[in-house]
Amino acid sequence: EVQLEESGGGLVQPGGSLRLSCAASGFTFSNYAMSWVRQAPGGGLEWVSAISDSGAMTYHADSVEGRFSISRDNSKNTVFLQMNSLRAEDTAVYYCAKDGYLVWGQGTLVTVTS
């Protein structure tokens, strides 16, 4: 069964950092691009970052450019989202998704508050 499981969310103060992980199983991870998508409380879906299958290419939304960084470890079937300089408006459930969005994880909640 194809599965994605996010972890690493939690409570953090403004200006702080957090690293999210997404562990994949049930498919050949190194063959697929991966993405992170977030959803603020009561809000819609917002694309955050994407990474190519090899990790050579990364893309970020303007709202997180320069603060967030996506990476992956194909030997561990895991994609990461390093989030720095966090702001209150980054508070959201963060989902990882497989290339083409056919598979989604269950999400991990990030709350940025003092």
Next chain:
Amino acid sequence: NFMLTQPHSVSESPGKTVTISCTGSSGDIASNYVQWFQQRPGSAPTTVIYEDNQRPSGVPDRFSGSIDRSANSASLTVSGLKTEDEADYYCQSYDNGIHVFGTGTKLTVL
């Protein structure tokens, strides 16, 4: 910036058919695939349509997707509505490597 605009909400009765639109702000919506997601309260999104009009296994054929190039829009049609179809629906596409999600539509089945 490229945007995808959806109606805020739609409602229809059980057994009827509803169509949700997703209109691109510029360019040619047909130049990139469009996906559609269903999200029930408290749950992660699930895909109901991918690559414009393909259904993942397990999604009933009551769900269908289409593209209207003349209107620069995509549509999700749900026929034979059931109460379980009540959810938020989002379209998604791409623009020069950037992933874009639609504004979302709340479907009420009453």
